[in-house]
Amino acid sequence: MAFLDAVDWQGRIFSGGWIKGSSEPYDSTEPATGKTLGRVGAATPADLDRAAGHAQQAQLAWTVLPYVERAQVLRRAAALFEKHHAEIAEWIVRESGALRPFADIQTSMGAAEECHEAAALAAAPFGEVLRSVEDRLSFSRRRAVGVVGVISPFNAPMLLAMRALAPALALGNAVVLKPDPRTAICGGVTIARVFEEAGLPEGVLHVLPGGADVGAALVDDPRVPVIAFTGSTEAGKAIATAAAQRLKRVHLELGGNSALIVLDDADLDKAVSAGAFGSFHHSGQICMASSRHLVHASIAEEYTARLAERADAVPVGDPMTGAVLMGPMIDERQLRATHTVVSDSLAAGARLAAGGTHEGLFYRPTVLADVPLTARAYAEEIFGPVAPVVAFHDLDDAAHLASDTEYGLSLGILTRDVAKGLALADRIPTGLVHINDQTVNDEATSPFGGVGASGNGARHGGAAANVEAFTEQQWVTVRGEIPGYPF
Incomplete structure (x- = not known):
């Protein structure tokens, strides 16, 4: 049985299991032939509201798991991307119009590598001891932000979703992914299936194909403090403007010339x-x-x-x-x-x-x-x-x-x-x-991002960029006893 055929995903969204979305399902079409590839479940802002609440609750248990357990989920996901890469790559070829080598890069050489790097990230040092003039232990530590919203594009749907999703999960966050509706099977359904099979706890990942209204609801939801968006500069500016009203962090990978x-x-x-x-x-x-x-x-x-x-x-x-x-x-x-x-x-x-x-x-x-x-x-x-x-x-x-x-x-x-x-x-x-190379290069181990209208800097790739993107820094002090104060 094919990997995707193992569950009834047709016409469903992934949100606490495979469920019916509130919007009417639609056909995914192969651009090369015009053929229908499958029936995609579609979400509405109401589905997003439920998913954000579920993700917020599920994240509390996920983030306190021992780091080795989170890393194991990512390693199993990497193995599944490698095991099923032929089937997944074919979906990428047919749904996005990519050549097979580019589809292979996105699966066994892309998504799998992102998972391997993320698994290692789960075990990375997450703080440092600080000097203090007071008689106390002073240190900083990194803590998961909570729920991360990922909005991914059609052109490299698997890779550009996974480079945010994998490190966000490894660092203890839940993720709500809104893939581009045109590539929602290869850039959404396949990812949900991999993590479902890898044993990711229910509710930690939600995949909600939908229109701009679903993306806007994700950006506006106060339970989602960080948004990772890859897409056009025009859309990125609109997201940044909306996110500013919520004082949210946004990681924008936008257009180029x-x-x-x-x-x-x-x-x-x-x-x-x-x-x-x-x-x-x-x-x-x-x-x-x-x-x-x-x-x-x-x-x-x-x-x-x-x-x-x-x-x-x-x-x-x-x-x-x-x-x-x-x-x-x-x-x-x-x-x-x-x-x-x-x-x-x-x-x-x-x-x-x-x-x-x-x-x-x-x-x-x-x-x-x-x-x-x-x-x-x-x-x-x-x-x-x-x-x-x-x-x-x-x-x-x-x-x-x-x-x-x-x-x-x-x-x-x-x-x-x-x-x-x-x-x-x-x-x-x-x-x-x-x-001595052309401009199209990307690796999971390297910081990626642009300046000016191309985005707000390197927000993906490499341990430092990912930790900065998907965690908050917290200062902690510890004293042996309560000091005396003049009050």
């Missing part, structure tokens, strides 16, 4: 390959995508021609066939948004070097040359398979262009002179820097 800088000494063939991957991987639907190719003027024309050749050669189609390098976009709305940016940029003076067409949801890899700095393809996040190329003349010009954006998520610099690349990176505000 990341630059890939190609210096004149770079290996051109490898640079073109890296640039193509950075822009076209997962149809460009990645926040870290190489959204602006800044290329030294002496090689810009040749770089653009070679990149266009690579784009024209990319096989695009149903990722379940295994014979493609790029699958579909998630839905018609995302495709139209991408095509509008391309059309507007051509009207503004950019030249179409490759692509710019589509069949159904399959958008061809697109290369834009001679892109004006006022064009939308240069100034905005595209979230589609589009590579705008802009020439620069010297390092000052490159630094200015790369910094000329409200975003600050990832930066790639390609050069044979590593010291020069590091010096250039120091001049550009960004959360992530990759010398």
Whole structure:
């Protein structure tokens, strides 16, 4: 029997077991074929209200368990992700349109690794002894915040949910997860099944697919003091504004308009390959995508021609066939948004070097040359398979262009002179820097996050970032006896 078939999850939400949601269930659709994959249960704010209360009560028992017991649950979850990775990865391929290698990264190499790292986090030191001028023991300790709300996106639904969910659980919190409705099976149902099978106590995890009203209720609920959100900058700003009314902490991983800088000494063939991957991987639907190719003027024309050749050669189609390098976009709305940016940029003076067409949801890899700095393809996040190329003349010009954006998520610099690349990176505000690599990189052990419109800094990855994100620091003193006071 398949892993998901072991329980009746169809048309149900996960909240104290598999139960009917208050909203009408809906069909999850495969973007590559239009086929219905399954029936997804849907929640309402009323379901969220019940889930938050249940999670708050369940967390009290979960957080006082010995750390080894919480770690064991995470280790069992990691083993289940590894054991069932083929089935889970297929759901990711079919529901999100990802290629199989990207789906594998999200399961056995992503979700499982997040669980392993979280299991170790449960045993990490959680305080320190402090000096005090008083005759007392003084120390600080970390305590779970209580209930963590996680709102995850469609583009990497498994990985981007797990990198918040796993450490939050390991540190003694309960979690309420609202996955994107378009990928609620691979990014919600599968996660619930894994932790159900791993022995996570009932009520510690709730998975509530639903619309924006459910997300708004999660942000507003006073029993959920921390929100971890991955998504658009526009939505992130709205969440931050609403959370501020509750004095909540928010961890925001938002959009990007990341630059890939190609210096004149770079290996051109490898640079073109890296640039193509950075822009076209997962149809460009990645926040870290190489959204602006800044290329030294002496090689810009040749770089653009070679990149266009690579784009024209990319096989695009149903990722379940295994014979493609790029699958579909998630839905018609995302495709139209991408095509509008391309059309507007051509009207503004950019030249179409490759692509710019589509069949159904399959958008061809697109290369834009001679892109004006006022064009939308240069100034905005595209979230589609589009590579705008802009020439620069010297390092000052490159630094200015790369910094000329409200975003600050990832930066790639390609050069044979590593010291020069590091010096250039120091001049550009960004959360992530990759010398001699494209901009799309992520590891469970490394801090991840952007600055400016890309988010409020590194809030995920690595022990320090996760502890800071999902615990509160408490000061404690202990005296041998009560001191005397002049009252």
